[in-house]
Amino acid sequence: MTRIAICAPGKRLEREYADAVIDLAAGRAGLDLVFHRQCFARHGHFAGDDATRLAALLECADDPDIDAVWFAHGGYGSNRIAAEAVTRMGPSARGKAFLGYSDTGYLLAALYRAGIGRPVHGPMVADIRRDGGDAAVGRALDWLCGEEGGLEATLDERPTAAFNLMTLAMLCGTDLMPDLAGHVVMVEEVSEHLYAIDRLFFHVTQHLSGIAGLRLGRITDVPENDRPFGTSEEDIARYWCDRAGIPYLGFADIGHDGANKIVPFGLARAPGRA
Amino acid sequence: MTRIAICAPGKRLEREYADAVIDLAAGRAGLDLVFHRQCFARHGHFAGDDATRLAALLECADDPDIDAVWFAHGGYGSNRIAAEAVTRMGPSARGKAFLGYSDTGYLLAALYRAGIGRPVHGPMVADIRRDGGDAAVGRALDWLCGEEGGLEATLDERPTAAFNLMTLAMLCGTDLMPDLAGHVVMVEEVSEHLYAIDRLFFHVTQHLSGIAGLRLGRITDVPENDRPFGTSEEDIARYWCDRAGIPYLGFADIGHDGANKIVPFGLARAPGRA
Numbered sequence: 406m407t408r409i410a411i412c413a414p415g416k417r418l419e420r421e422y423a424d425a426v427i428d429l430a431a432g433r434a435g436l437d438l439v440f441h442r443q444c445f446a447r448h449g450h451f452a453g454d455d456a457t458r459l460a461a462l463l464e465c466a467d468d469p470d471i472d473a474v475w476f477a478h479g480g481y482g483s484n485r486i487a488a489e490a491v492t493r494m495g496p497s498a499r500g501k502a503f504l505g506y507s508d509t510g511y512l513l514a515a516l517y518r519a520g521i522g523r524p525v526h527g528p529m530v531a532d533i534r535r536d537g538g539d540a541a542v543g544r545a546l547d548w549l550c551g552e553e554g555g556l557e558a559t560l561d562e563r564p565t566a567a568f569n570l571m572t573l574a575m576l577c578g579t580d581l582m583p584d585l586a587g588h589v590v591m592v593e594e595v596s597e598h599l600y601a602i603d604r605l606f607f608h609v610t611q612h613l614s615g616i617a618g619l620r621l622g623r624i625t626d627v628p629e630n631d632r633p634f635g636t637s638e639e640d641i642a643r644y645w646c647d648r649a650g651i652p653y654l655g656f657a658d659i660g661h662d663g664a665n666k667i668v669p670f671g672l673a674r675a676p677g678r679a
Numbered sequence: 680m681t682r683i684a685i686c687a688p689g690k691r692l693e694r695e696y697a698d699a700v701i702d703l704a705a706g707r708a709g710l711d712l713v714f715h716r717q718c719f720a721r722h723g724h725f726a727g728d729d730a731t732r733l734a735a736l737l738e739c740a741d742d743p744d745i746d747a748v749w750f751a752h753g754g755y756g757s758n759r760i761a762a763e764a765v766t767r768m769g770p771s772a773r774g775k776a777f778l779g780y781s782d783t784g785y786l787l788a789a790l791y792r793a794g795i796g797r798p799v800h801g802p803m804v805a806d807i808r809r810d811g812g813d814a815a816v817g818r819a820l821d822w823l824c825g826e827e828g829g830l831e832a833t834l835d836e837r838p839t840a841a842f843n844l845m846t847l848a849m850l851c852g853t854d855l856m857p858d859l860a861g862h863v864v865m866v867e868e869v870s871e872h873l874y875a876i877d878r879l880f881f882h883v884t885q886h887l888s889g890i891a892g893l894r895l896g897r898i899t900d901v902p903e904n905d906r907p908f909g910t911s912e913e914d915i916a917r918y919w920c921d922r923a924g925i926p927y928l929g930f931a932d933i934g935h936d937g938a939n940k941i942v943p944f945g946l947a948r949a950p951g952r953a
Contacts, residue, residue, distance in 0.1 A: 449909015450874055481874040484881050575878050578852040579885040600724055600755040604849050607758050611853040635723015 407550050408437045409473045410465035411444060411530055414487075415508045416480020417452035418444040418531060423477075425533045426542055436550060441465055444477045444530075451482045459486040462512075466490075466498035466522070473549050474522075478531040479507030479569075487515040487581050498522050502669075504545060505529050507661065510572040511581055517566065517670045518583035526567035526591075526659065526668040527555070537663020548667045553674065557591070557658050557666035560673040563617050567591040567659055567668035574605045577612035583670075586615040589654065591668060593622025595661035599634035602627075603641050610649035618652035623660030681824050682711045683747045684739035685718060685804055688761075689782045690754020691726035692718040692805060697751075699807045700816055710824060715739060718751045718804075725756045733760040736786075740764075740772040740796070747823050748796075750779030750786070752805040753843075758785040761855050765793040772796050776943075778819060779803050781935065784846040785855055791840065791944045792857035800841035800865075800933065800942040801829070811937020822941045827948065831865070831932050831940035834947040837891050841865040841933055841942035848879045851886035857944075860889040863928065865942060867896025869935035873908035876901075877915050884923035892926035897934030 411423075423440055430438050443461030446453030453461070465474045476483075490512065501522040503513060506529065513524035527548060528541035535541060544555035557567075566585055568576070570592040576582045590613060594602060602624060613619070624638040636644075639656075646653040658666045685697075697714055704712050717735030720727030727735070739748045750757075764786065776797040777790055787798035801822060802815035809815060818829035831841075840859055842850070844866040850856045864887060868876060876898060887893070898912040910918075913930075920927040932940045 449907055450904070451909070481878060484878065571878075574849070575882045577882075579882065604755060604758065604845075608849045608851075608853065630724070633723055635725070 406435050406437055407473070408439060408471050409475050409549055410439045410441060410468060410471040411475045411477050412441040412458070412461040412465045413444045413452035413477040414458050414462055414512055415451065415482035416478045417447055418477040420445060422531050422533050426530050429533070429539060429542055430546060433546065433550070436546065439471065450480070452478070455485050458482065459490055462486065462490050463493055466501060467495045469497045471501065473502040473504065475545065475549065476503070476505030476509040476512070476529050478529055479505070479509055481508050483509050484511040484575065484581065487511045491515045491519040491521055494521055502549065504549060506567070506659070506665065507569045508572060510568045511576065513670060514568070514576050514583055515581040518581065524670040526670070528665050532663065532665070535663045541663045541665060544667060555667040556673050557668045559620065559657060560668065562672070563587065563589050564671045565589040565591065565668055565673065566670045567622070567657070570594040570602065570605045570609065571597065574608045577609060585613060587617050589617050589620060591620045591622055591657035591659055593657070593660045594624045596626045596628065598628055598630050599638065599641065600630070602638055603634070606641055606645035610645040610651055613651060614649060616651060618654040619646050620654045620657035622657040623662060625661055680709050680711055681747070682713060682745050683749050683823055684713045684715060684742060684745040685749045685751050686715040686732070686735040686739045687718045687726035687751040688732050688736055688786055689725065689756035690752045691721055692751040694719060696805050696807050700804050703807070703813060703816055704820060707820065707824070710820065713745065724754070726752070729759050732756065733764055736760065736764050737767055740775065741769045743771045745775065747776040747778065749819065749823065750777070750783040750803050752803055753779070753781030753783055755782050757783050758849065758855065761785045761789040765789045765795055768795055776823065778823060780841070780939065781843045782846060784842045785850065787944060788842070788850050788857055789855040792855065798944040800944070802939050806937065806939070809937045815937045815939060818941060829941040830947050831942045833894065833931060834942065836946070837861065837863050838945045839863040839865065839942055839947065840944045841896070841931070844868040844876065844879045844883065845871065848882045851883060859887060861891050863891050863894060865894040865896055865931035865933055867931070867934045868898050870900045870902065872902055872904050873912065873915065874904070876912055877908070880915055880919035884919040884925055887925060888923060890925060892928040893920050894928045894931035896931040897936060899935055
């Protein structure tokens with residue numbers, strides 16, 4: 406039996422998304438999804454206030470009967486509780502996977518920095534609402550149950566980390582930021598103008614010296630601007646990588662969409678496995 | 680005679696804004712506005728490509744017959760040329776004021792870090808288009824001609840710097856960022872959701888330890904969100920200042936509007952002056 410606890414460190418989860426994922430998971434033997442009631446709490450922008458979200462995360466992480474913690478949704482807010490969360494997590498957290506992306510990248514970063522558990526970039530519960538949402542959620546559940554078919558295809562023998570670009574930019578230089586020297590760093594973004602993408606690359610590339618290289622995930626839902634930016638997102642990534650002396654390695658199969666693949670932080674596979 | 684050179688390190692200037700400022704300045708004796716032709720260049724998002732914008736900035740800065748450099752517009756792009764600009768500026772740049780805000784904050788920061796000239800936060804040429812635009816432009820011209828009536832009212836004996844919040848966030852940790860220890864730091868923002876303001880404060884407050892304190896300028900044109908954030912911009916500023924051990928000092932009279940006041944980087948007035 407694989408027991409997965411679900412909490413929402415940022416935005417609240419709609420009941421209908423939880424129900425859809427419960428239905429989808431019902432056909433799987435040996436899987437138990439445990440939705441923390443905090444997923445459905447409301448406090449302004451957030452799924453409960455900071456204390457409520459922190460307490461739920463700690464309950465999920467510290468429960469010895471739980472195998473993995475799955476984040477319900479991104480939105481915004483995990484940065485407000487991440488530092489205290491990793492400070493307070495107990496020994497039961499150390500054996501668990503923590504799966505999410507987007508805003509929950511603050512938590513993945515903080516966990517990776519602290520050496521707690523296994524942070525993993527991949528689809529969340531609320532991705533069930535997307536085109537291809539069933540496949541995305543299935544991919545996440547497969548990985549949590551030990552299947553590796555959903556791993557991002559370019560993962561190799563180098564340690565890797567994947568982030569939303571804005572999340573990574575806000576992490577840089579903070580007490581949540583892990584040491585990414587020698588890592589392949591993948592970034593993706595949604596709903597930002599290309600000039601903002603350029604600005605974010607200016608910032609993050611100056612903080613990523615020493616990484617093995619950068620891969621560009623999908624940049625989606627770019628808003629129309631009053632004038633075209635003039636270059637593509639890949640030109641932007643190449644330009645700033647070149648200025649910073651960072652190898653640009655090509656595309657990564659991640660993004661705010663149903664095709665978003667699994668990227669475990671560090672090495673994707675245990676040494677010696679295929 | 681005060682001779683002011685105008686260039687556009689980011690977005691191009693509309694001819695009508697230049698004409699309106701020329702008309703407004705025509706009534707002033709002893710003032711000569713010199714618009715560099717680069718102000719009106721086009722290259723995708725920018726007022727000319729990087730080489731064109733850099734060359735124009737250097738021509739303005741290095742001209743010994745010019746007393747001050749006034750930035751035409753913000754937009755986006757000065758970060759792409761700022762590092763090379765301060766490296767290449769000659770001795771004539773050192774006696775000049777450089778006046779702008781918003782995106783041109785990257786240049787103000789780089790100049791301040793390099794100890795070149797006098798970087799000053801204040802209205803730009805394109806502010807003529809705003810409500811109160813005549814007063815804003817008049818305030819900038821007054822200061823450039825030696826009047827101090829437009830100085831931000833809270834400026835005191837402590838060195839000060841003023842930034843757009845996003846610009847400051849992108850500056851943090853880069854080769855353009857000046858040492859702001861002991862400074863009062865003022866920030867303002869426009870057209871960002873409150874959750875993004877919260878996220879930016881999370882980032883910048885971790886980079887500003889050792890400052891004398893933070894003042895909050897106006898946060899304007901906040902977009903409607905699908906749910907209210909739940910706290911005000913001042914609550915956000917207080918919260919993150921408190922977490923970082925930074926004194927929160929109250930409001931600053933700056934913003935993306937016609938009332939935007941003058942904030943010279945460093946000390947506002949020469950010692951011994953009123």
